[in-house]
Amino acid sequence: MDKFMERAIELAAENVRDGGQPFGAVLMKNGYIVAEGVNELHKRFDVSAHAEMLAVRRAQKKMHTHVLPGYTMYASGEPCPMCLTAMQFAGIDKVYYCTSVEDAVEAGLGKSKEIYGDLKKPKEERSIKMVNLPLHEGKENPMKLWSGRS
Ligand SMILES: [Zn+2]
DSSP states (O other): OOHHHHHHHHHHHHHHHTTSOSOEEEEEETTEEEEEEEOOTTTOSOTTOOHHHHHHHHHHHHHTOSOOTTOEEEEEEOOOHHHHHHHHHHTOOEEEEEEOHHHHHHTTOOHHHHHHHHHTSOGGGSSSOOOOOOOOTTSOOHHHHHHTOO
16 A cells, blocks of 8 residues: 555544544645644534645645645545535645545444535535625725736
8 A cells, every 4th residue: 555545544543542533534735744633523623624625725835835635645534525525625636545434334424425425416405505685885895806906
């Protein structure tokens, strides 16, 4: 197995022994580990404390940037939609994962698969109701403010 994936798996196993969920992540660029993370939901009151999110945050802080092109993520488990989206926003090029969201369901961790399924549905049929409240006339439109800036 790839040494970066081996490290991600090792982090995940250590995290389980520490009372956490079985997820570890390693962010690599040019053959070097730039940042690591494990799922810290058992330690933080933060729903975004997933292994990949923490690795992305640490790399961005370390490199003083919010874009990470040329980086490769090694995740012990297939990333959830939140982490996948964060990686897309960051411009990460490639993700290797070991266990799948189906494996996670079997282990009793079914939320990722559920959300992936929800995202395939039309907006109106998703579990979270999204209601558009248009801007009142005469109110400053931040979107226009943005597009009109010089
Ligand atoms: Zn995640």
